[in-house]
Amino acid sequence: MRGSQVDIAVSAAVAALACGAAAAGAPVAVTMVLGIALFAMPGYLLAQLLLGPRTAGLERALVAAGLAFIVPIAGGLALYTAGVPLRRSSWLAVLGGVSLAGDVALFLRRRAGRAAPFRWPWGKWQLPRWHAAAFGAAIVIAACGVGLARVGAAIQPQPRFTQLWLSTRGTSAGTVKIGVTNDEGHTVGYRLVLLSEGHKEAAWDVTLANAHTWQRTVPFNGKRSLTANLYRLPDLTTPYRYVDTNGDKAPGL
Amino acid sequence: MTLAGPSRGQLRASGRDGHAASVSAGRRLLPASLVALIAAVGVLVVAATYTAGRLGYASSPWADSAYWFGQALIVAPVAARLLSRRQLGMGEAATIVVVLTVAEYLVKVCYSPTGFTFGDELMHWLSTTDILQTGKLFRPNDLLPISPLYPGLEEVTAALVSISGLSIFAAGLIVVGLAHLVYVLTLFLVFQLISDSHRIAGVAVLFYASNPLFQSFDSMFVYQTLALAFLGLTVLAAKHLASQKRTSDRGGWLTIAVLAAAATVVTHNVTSYFLVAVLEIITLGSLVARSRSSAAWASLLALAASAAFTSWIVFVAPATLSYVQPAVTGALQGFRDVLVGGHSSSPAMSVAVGPLGDQALSGVAVLSISMLLPVGWWQVWRRYRRQPWVMAMAIGSVSWYVVIAIRLFVANGSELAGRAGTFVYIPAGFIAALGVIRLTDNSLRWPVIRADVRRRAPLVVAVAVAGAVLFVFDGLANGWPPYWERLPGPHQVAGAERSVGPLEIALAQWAAEQLGPGNTFATDDGDFAVVGSYGDQNPIANDAYLYTSPAFTPSEVQQAAQQAIRYIAVDRRLSEALPASGSYFPGNDPGQYTRPLPLADLTKFNHVRDVARIYDSGDIVVYYLGQVDYAG
Numbered sequence: 001m002r003g004s005q006v007d008i009a010v011s012a013a014v015a016a017l018a019c020g021a022a023a024a025g026a027p028v029a030v031t032m033v034l035g036i037a038l039f040a041m042p043g044y045l046l047a048q049l050l051l052g053p054r055t056a057g058l059e060r061a062l063v064a065a066g067l068a069f070i071v072p073i074a075g076g077l078a079l080y081t082a083g084v085p086l087r088r089s090s091w092l093a094v095l096g097g098v099s100l101a102g103d104v105a106l107f108l109r110r111r112a113g114r115a116a117p118f119r120w121p122w123g124k125w126q127l128p129r130w131h132a133a134a135f136g137a138a139i140v141i142a143a144c145g146v147g148l149a150r151v152g153a154a155i156q157p158q159p160r161f162t163q164l165w166l167s168t169r170g171t172s173a174g175t176v177k178i179g180v181t182n183d184e185g186h187t188v189g190y191r192l193v194l195l196s197e198g199h200k201e202a203a204w205d206v207t208l209a210n211a212h213t214w215q216r217t218v219p220f221n222g223k224r225s226l227t228a229n230l231y232r233l234p235d236l237t238t239p240y241r242y243v244d245t246n247g248d249k250a251p252g253l
Numbered sequence: 254m255t256l257a258g259p260s261r262g263q264l265r266a267s268g269r270d271g272h273a274a275s276v277s278a279g280r281r282l283l284p285a286s287l288v289a290l291i292a293a294v295g296v297l298v299v300a301a302t303y304t305a306g307r308l309g310y311a312s313s314p315w316a317d318s319a320y321w322f323g324q325a326l327i328v329a330p331v332a333a334r335l336l337s338r339r340q341l342g343m344g345e346a347a348t349i350v351v352v353l354t355v356a357e358y359l360v361k362v363c364y365s366p367t368g369f370t371f372g373d374e375l376m377h378w379l380s381t382t383d384i385l386q387t388g389k390l391f392r393p394n395d396l397l398p399i400s401p402l403y404p405g406l407e408e409v410t411a412a413l414v415s416i417s418g419l420s421i422f423a424a425g426l427i428v429v430g431l432a433h434l435v436y437v438l439t440l441f442l443v444f445q446l447i448s449d450s451h452r453i454a455g456v457a458v459l460f461y462a463s464n465p466l467f468q469s470f471d472s473m474f475v476y477q478t479l480a481l482a483f484l485g486l487t488v489l490a491a492k493h494l495a496s497q498k499r500t501s502d503r504g505g506w507l508t509i510a511v512l513a514a515a516a517t518v519v520t521h522n523v524t525s526y527f528l529v530a531v532l533e534i535i536t537l538g539s540l541v542a543r544s545r546s547s548a549a550w551a552s553l554l555a556l557a558a559s560a561a562f563t564s565w566i567v568f569v570a571p572a573t574l575s576y577v578q579p580a581v582t583g584a585l586q587g588f589r590d591v592l593v594g595g596h597s598s599s600p601a602m603s604v605a606v607g608p609l610g611d612q613a614l615s616g617v618a619v620l621s622i623s624m625l626l627p628v629g630w631w632q633v634w635r636r637y638r639r640q641p642w643v644m645a646m647a648i649g650s651v652s653w654y655v656v657i658a659i660r661l662f663v664a665n666g667s668e669l670a671g672r673a674g675t676f677v678y679i680p681a682g683f684i685a686a687l688g689v690i691r692l693t694d695n696s697l698r699w700p701v702i703r704a705d706v707r708r709r710a711p712l713v714v715a716v717a718v719a720g721a722v723l724f725v726f727d728g729l730a731n732g733w734p735p736y737w738e739r740l741p742g743p744h745q746v747a748g749a750e751r752s753v754g755p756l757e758i759a760l761a762q763w764a765a766e767q768l769g770p771g772n773t774f775a776t777d778d779g780d781f782a783v784v785g786s787y788g789d790q791n792p793i794a795n796d797a798y799l800y801t802s803p804a805f806t807p808s809e810v811q812q813a814a815q816q817a818i819r820y821i822a823v824d825r826r827l828s829e830a831l832p833a834s835g836s837y838f839p840g841n842d843p844g845q846y847t848r849p850l851p852l853a854d855l856t857k858f859n860h861v862r863d864v865a866r867i868y869d870s871g872d873i874v875v876y877y878l879g880q881v882d883y884a885g
Contacts, residue, residue: 018416028418035417036427050505058347059442059489063509065435066486069428069479070516072412073405076390077519085388086408088415095416134286138293138352142359145293145300149363152304152741158755159744159872166867167767179767183759241869246862 004110004117007048008103011041015096015103022092038095043068045102049109053116071098160184164192164230164241171217178228178243179215182208189233190240197224205233220245284339285348288330292356295326300363303741311742320740324729325722327356328462332721335455336693336714346451347441350458354437357468358430364734364741368422370750371733372782374474376400377407379786381421384411391569395771395791396782402570405520406479425474432482433472437461439485444683446492447642453686456721460682460689463618463724464674465732471675480521481675484528486513491532491554492642495539495547514558518565522573525562527676529555531649534680538645547641580669587663611730618727619657621720622685625692626650629684632691649680693717737833745779746824746849747832752779760822760873761788768820775799775813775821778832780873781839784822793818794840800827801843803854805861813878821858821876828852 018038021031047064055063075094076086084090109115127135163181171177182188187209194202206214220226225246229239302320310316331353335346365371369378376397383392384407394400401407406428413424440461444454461467472478490510497503518525532555539548566573630647637643656677660670696702696713730736738751745751761783764772770789775796785792793816798809800823827837827850836842837850858864858876868875 022416031416031418035413035419038416039413050508052499052502052505054502058438062435062438062442062489063486065431066482066513066516067509069405069409069432069482070512072409073516073519074512076404076408076412080390086384086390086411086415087388090388091412091415095412131286134290138286138289141290141293142296142356145297146359146363146366148297149300149303149366152300152307153367156307156741157309157743161756161759161871163759163763163868163870165763165767165869166865169767169769177767181759181763183755241871242866243869244859244866246859246865 004119005107007044007118008107011045011099012103014038014041015099019092019096022088038092038099039072040064040068042071042095042098042102045099045106046071048106048115049102071095162188162190162230162232162241164228164243166226166228166243166245174219174221175217176220176226176245177215177217179213180206180208180230181213182210185210191231191233191236193229193231194218195227195229198227284334285345285352288334288349289352291330292327292352295323295328296356296359296363298323298326299360303363306740306742309743311740316740321726324360324726327353327360328722328725329718332459332718332725333714335452335459336689336717336721338710338714341452341455343445343451346445346455347438350437350441350455351434353459353462354434355430357462358433358472361468361472362426362430365750369425369474370753371469371473372749373397373470374425375753375782375786377474377476378421378425379789380404381407381410381414381425384408385414385421396785398572399522399570399576400476402572403476403519403521405483405516406474406476409479410474429472429474429478432479435482436471436478436485439482439489440679443485443489443492443642444686446496447640447646448637448683448687453683453690456690457683457686459721460622460685460724461678463721463728464678464682465671465728466675467728467732469733470672476521477524477675480517480524483513483517483520484524484531486510487517487528487554487558488531488535491535491551494550494554495544495641510554511557514554515561518558518561522562522566522570522577523672525558525565529558529562531676531679532558534649535642535645538643538648539641541648542639542641542644544641584659584663584666584669587659587666607731607736611736614723614727615731618724621724622653622681623657625685625688626653626681628688628691629686632687633684643683646680646683649677650684652677653681689717689720735834744826745833746826746830747778747837748834751833753783756870756873757783758787759870760784760868760875761786761790763868764788764790764820764875772819773817775816775818776839777822777824777827777837778834778839778842780822780824790820792839794838796821796840797838797842800838800850800855803851803857805857805864819877819879821878823855823858823874823876825852825855825872825874828855 014034014037018031018034021034026034043064043066046067047060050067051060051063072091072094075091075098079086079090079094106115110117161183163179163183165179165181167177167179168175169177178192178194180190180192182190187207190206190208192204192206193200202218204216208214218226225244227244228242230241231238232240299320302316302323305311305313305316305319331349334349335341369375376394377400379396380392380394380400383394383401384390384404390404390408391401410421410424410428413419413428414421417424419427437458441454441458444457445451448454448457464471470477471481487510490506490513493506494503494510497506514525514528517528532551535551536548536555539545539551629650633643633647652673656670656673659666659673663669693713697706697710702709702713734750738745738749742751744754744756757780760780764774764784765788768790772790774784774788774790774792776784776792777800781792784790796816796818798812799805799818799821802809830849831846835846836844837846856874859866865877865879866874867877
């Protein structure tokens with residue numbers, strides 16, 4: 001009968017390992033595998049408990065998948081009602097707890113002879129090698145399709161641009177934040193000229209690598225309008241971008 | 254043996270006895286493995302055309318042809334295997350259904366392989382993000398206020414993200430992909446259980462796959478996708494409850510039915526209404542077929558589901574009523590207008606507008622299924638009139654004609670009819686499958702075929718396969734994405750997925766960081782969902798007036814004040830192209846555009862005193878209205 005409890009041992013181990021990996025801050029590659037396994041376990045165990053031994057494999061799998069979805073829904077609602085935040089630890093507690101409770105219940109039922117022992121679902125099911133090879137090739141080709149689509153999305157020509165902006169979020173009273181973000185795909189040199197009522201107040205030469213942001217907080221007393229012209233070097237004749245308070249009140253929130 | 258399915262002996266060997274089925278399936282897996290291989294090549298071809306589209310060939314006729322060739326590689330072998338005269342085992346039929354479902358799902362994944370881009374998916378992404386960030390349910394979602402009140406999908410995804418470390422996108426793909434597969438396989442099993450034929454079940458699923466939402470709304474990261482899996486599970490459990498003879502077996506299935514029905518209610522409101530409707534129709538069919546047990550279990554579950562969704566609406570989600578009311582009232586008003594005055598108050602014949610070929614395909618498919626249903630009913634009468642669930646399917650399939658009437662005569666009928674397709678195709682697909690198998694069987698008895706059955710029977714099968722492929726192509730052509738975004742590609746003005754690019758995402762991320770959440774934003778259609786989701790802002794509809802007038806007049810200032818608009822996002826590209834969808838703006842867009850919007854209308858805010866220009870990325874500019882003196 002030892003072999004008949006393999007699934008219970010595996011699910012208990014998965015629950016323990018998933019919780020341990022989360023507590024130890026294991027790499028995503030590890031938590032991903034254990035997390036998905038832990039996600040599936042409660043559904044499997046509940047399906048074993050609820051379905052009779054005569055239920056066919058496909059139905060059993062569908063019920064297990066459905067119950068795997070139901071457990072976090074019910075668990076999440078229960079946690080929320082109890083005022084417990086839905087964080088990683090609480091999800092681990094719900095899924096791990098249901099798995100362990102399911103393990104115990106299934107173990108007891110099997111000992112009492114009221115549940116069928118574990119059997120590999122594919123028992124005598126034999127797939128000829130070349131059929132297996134065809135299925136394997138199909139999986140590889142389909143995965144290549146998804147990979148190709150991801151590559152296509154990565155190499156798709158996209159607009160290159162620079163963002164210039166004003167904001168008062170997180171600044172002290174009487175100041176405004178000016179920011180430049182380079183999304184041109186390469187390093188770009190800019191000159192930012194700050195004007196107050198049309199008169200030059202300050203200028204900065206900024207060289208930004210791609211995907212980098214430059215920002216500066218400047219005084220804004222609310223009595224005069226503020227304009228920021230961004231030039232893309234070497235062109236200093238036409239502003240590449242500009243922002244403008246168009247009045248004497250601070251923009252933003 | 255006939256085309257309709259295996260003999261009773263074969264059924265016993267491959268249908269009810271799971272073990273025997275597995276063994277026999279193992280001996281005959283070649284066709285299914287080949288079908289899988291060809292379908293995988295089809296996925297690769299479609300992915301290649303998507304890549305071609307992204308590299309600038311989105312409007313190329315050859316890319317479009319290659320897309321359809323790839324789809325043919327997926328659908329045609331599946332249809333051929335299900336409709337062919339070769340023996341078909343239960344395992345093989347189920348495998349083929351899995352191949353079709355997974356292949357079409359992968360095609361959907363290949364369309365947006367690096368992140369969610371469809372508006373509705375972004376809405377649920379936002380609700381999921383809220384749960385992960387706050388640890389709480391029922392947080393407000395300005396994009397789709399009803400979504401947090403039905404948190405099933407978001408809870409499941411948040412749980413998987415939390416324990417696995419996957420991104421929301423990856424976890425979401427796993428959840429909805431699995432849910433979609435569960436739903437389709439539960440349909441297959443229910444069809445198989447009630448017809449006692451896995452061939453009929455497979456063909457019925459093939460018909461179901463011609464539902465225009467099969468590859469889109471039914472498999473997207475939206476709450477309906479998960480709720481459908483629960484609906485399928487409830488119906489499967491109801492079927493077992495009605496047929497189980499041992500009380501001990503019933504306990505398990507009853508628990509599963511109740512849990513799945515409750516999960517449906519928590520996950521999606523519309524699906525829970527349809528669940529009750531499905532169970533009521535099963536009750537009705539059972540009463541007609543005089544099956545008390547089936548009627549009792551179905552009505553009991555319908556009652557439980559009704560009580561669950563009524564309680565949920567009363568105690569948790571009262572806003573559901575105001576969300577659903579406009580659609581229901583509109584449909585009822587449309588019907589009333591039709592009955593009283595002969596036509597709806599809005600222009601009738603509100604069928605989807607698209608290329609002539611797509612419309613013709615749609616017409617042929619609708620007509621063909623409309624003609625197949627009576628043949629299926631005749632089959633029901635001849636062979637299944639004592640079977641309660643088949644009777645229920647026959648009764649339910651009448652809704653096919655109701656939906657056509659809605660589509661043709663009711664204002665906004667296309668939208669309603671389209672959304673109902675997910676549910677209407679369940680009975681219609683099954684009855685149509687009975688019809689098409691009966692017709693092909695009858696054809697094999699024609700003297701001209703019988704005279705040389707070995708050579709001529711494949712022709713009959715080929716015609717049936719061609720018809721099935723045509724139906725699925727109709728669903729793909731007239732479903733989502735729309736024909737003008739069938740292939741991904743460069744930015745499309747005020748479009749759908751093709752309006753979600755780096756510029757829009759950068760704007761949204763800047764808004765989230767520099768403005769904080771929940772600000773009322775005016776945007777065009779293309780930026781709407783991105784600003785609302787990645788930007789966590791509150792984009793509003795009915796803002797066309799801000800963009801279509803040459804001056805920012807006092808009356809517009811007043812209107813903006815009434816809508817509490819703080820920011821206006823202006824995309825200069827609106828002056829460069831007409832909107833692919835026909836409208837630039839969400840809500841009451843005037844439409845009927847003959848040329849792009851004048852640039853001066855878009856840039857007029859540059860010169861309005863106290864309207865600050867606070868963001869400039871070249872094509873997109875954001876203005877701050879907070880300084881305007883709303884009092885005038």
